Amino acid sequence: MLSQKTRYAIRAMQHLADKYGQGPIPLTDIAETQNIPAKFLTVILSELSRFGIVASQRGKDGGYWLGVPPIDITYGDLIRVMRGSLALVPCASRFAHETCKNCVEEKDCRTRALMLQVRDVTAGLLDGVRLSDPIELVPAAEGLEAPDDVQA
Amino acid sequence: MLSQKTRYAIRAMQHLADKYGQGPIPLTDIAETQNIPAKFLTVILSELSRFGIVASQRGKDGGYWLGVPPIDITYGDLIRVMRGSLALVPCASRFAHETCKNCVEEKDCRTRALMLQVRDVTAGLLDGVRLSDPIELVPAAEGLEAPDDVQA
DNA sequence: TCTATTCTCAAGAGAATAGGTTGACAATGC
DNA sequence: GCATTGTCAACCTATTCTCTTGAGAATAGA
Numbered sequence: 405m406l407s408q409k410t411r412y413a414i415r416a417m418q419h420l421a422d423k424y425g426q427g428p429i430p431l432t433d434i435a436e437t438q439n440i441p442a443k444f445l446t447v448i449l450s451e452l453s454r455f456g457i458v459a460s461q462r463g464k465d466g467g468y469w470l471g472v473p474p475i476d477i478t479y480g481d482l483i484r485v486m487r488g489s490l491a492l493v494p495c496a497s498r499f500a501h502e503t504c505k506n507c508v509e510e511k512d513c514r515t516r517a518l519m520l521q522v523r524d525v526t527a528g529l530l531d532g533v534r535l536s537d538p539i540e541l542v543p544a545a546e547g548l549e550a551p552d553d554v555q556a
Numbered sequence: 557m558l559s560q561k562t563r564y565a566i567r568a569m570q571h572l573a574d575k576y577g578q579g580p581i582p583l584t585d586i587a588e589t590q591n592i593p594a595k596f597l598t599v600i601l602s603e604l605s606r607f608g609i610v611a612s613q614r615g616k617d618g619g620y621w622l623g624v625p626p627i628d629i630t631y632g633d634l635i636r637v638m639r640g641s642l643a644l645v646p647c648a649s650r651f652a653h654e655t656c657k658n659c660v661e662e663k664d665c666r667t668r669a670l671m672l673q674v675r676d677v678t679a680g681l682l683d684g685v686r687l688s689d690p691i692e693l694v695p696a697a698e699g700l701e702a703p704d705d706v707q708a
Numbered sequence: 709t710c711t712a713t714t715c716t717c718a719a720g721a722g723a724a725t726a727g728g729t730t731g732a733c734a735a736t737g738c
Numbered sequence: 739g740c741a742t743t744g745t746c747a748a749c750c751t752a753t754t755c756t757c758t759t760g761a762g763a764a765t766a767g768a
Contacts, residue, residue: 406644406671408756414667430714439658444757450716462715463765479670492558495574504563511694515566517694518631518685519558520649525677533670542669544662560727582743598727602745614744615736709768718761724755734745 410486412440413448417482420458421474421535428460428467455485473536480530490530491523498523562638565600566593569634571686572610580612580619607637621623625688632682642682643675650675 406414415438423429431449435442447469452458459471464544470477484499494502495510496519503510510516533539557639558566560573567590575581583601587594601620604610635642636651646654647662648671655662662668685691 405639405646407754408658411659411667415660418666421737428714432714439660441658441692441756441757447757461765462713462763464713464767466714466765468715487557489557493563494557495642508561508567508591511693514570514691514693515563517691518682520628520694522678522681525681525713526674527676529674531683532662534717538668539666541663541666542672559725580743584743593728598744598746601726612732612744613736614742616738616742618736618743620744624719714763716764717761717767719756719759721758724753726753727751729750730748732746734741735751736741737764738740738742 406483407487409444410449410483412438412445413452413486414479414482416440416445416448417452417470417477417535418459420468420470421477424470424474424536426469429463430467434468434501437499452485457481457485475534475536477535478531479533479535480527482535483530490527491519493519496520496523498527558635559639560598561596562635564590564597565604565638566631566634568597568600569609569622569629569687570591572620572622573629576622576626576688578621579619580617582619586620604637609633613619622687627686627688629687631685631687632679633688635682642679643671645671648672648675650679661668668704 416434419434419438420429430490431442431445433447434440435445440448447458449458453460453468453471456471457477458468460466460468474551480490489497489500491497491500493504493514493516495504495513498520504513504516506515534552568586571586571590572581581595583594583636583678586601587597588594592600601610601612605612605620605627608623610620612620615700632642641649642653643649643652645690646652647656647659647665647668647688656665656668659665659668
């Protein structure tokens with residue numbers, strides 16, 4: 405699962421992407437329209453600005469904006485910035501690889517082999533979608549109607 | 557990320573799958589070869605047996621075995637049993653759907669739309685691999701050698 | 709210069725989750 | 739009856755999550 409913080413970060417970035425080129429966007433504007441606790445958002449935005457993907461200015465008419473054009477930021481990047489990796493297990497990360505504790509040897513680990521495949525299809529998708537891309541929305545109900553052959 | 561508990565559960569199930577048809581396998585056998593804390597494994601196995609996918613017998617020559625043939629258990633099933641869902645956000649689960657807190661409306665949520673796609677490719681993969689399937693192992697080093705166009 | 713506005717940043721608080729362990733008990737086979 | 743093996747509830751510690759507090763510092767405009 406993505407943490408609440410990561411989800412907030414993604415929505416905040418989408419908001420800034422939508423308003424890219426329109427000057428500084430005040431935190432309150434993001435917080436209110438995206439339904440994010442304002443003070444928590446300051447923590448998130450300051451984290452994002454340390455990575456250079458958000459810029460800011462203080463004082464009257466200040467605010468935040470993308471430090472990089474939205475076409476140059478993928479959803480994969482965002483998740484990596486916020487949680488370090490796209491993978492489901494530390495040993496299946498291609499960039500932030502870490503050996504798992506209390507595991508069998510990596511070369512013998514079937515879980516790792518499988519999770520590497522999962523990471524790759526996930527990355528294939530998320531690294532292909534940019535903050536500037538339109539995303540086809542899905543009606544709320546459809547998430548509940550699983551096809552017959554799908555369990556969850 | 558999958559929790560340590562989920563990873564232990566997967567490895568324990570793989571172990572039982574490998575020895576399917578060989579009678580009860582003592583907990584100690586699983587714990588030692590899979591490097592899982594024995595007492596914690598009792599918690600995990602009892603959880604799995606509540607779902608009927610593990611059976612057990614007490615006393616001398618007792619132990620655990622799969623309650624269902626390994627060909628009938630997918631990795632997707634295992635992850636769903638252990639953590640409730642394959643999805644990265646509650647609102648993108650097809651079986652255990654839950655609306656996210658502090659979010660925008662689901663029908664307007666781009667994050668959800670994207671995470672539904674991620675869920676679907678993940679499920680496409682994990683629901684297609686069964687505990688009885690051979691899994692091609694990946695040498696330990698390869699996880700570290702990211703292709704040029706891959707970032708993490 | 710004064711003031712209102714807006715970001716900055718370190719600390720901390722409360723709750724939940726993770727990752728186990730303890731210990732008493734129950735069944736089974738010899 | 740005794741060793742073996744699973745059952746189960748309760749507990750524990752550390753970490754992480756999700757925010758909040760509160761004291762600044764920069765900026766623009768009056």
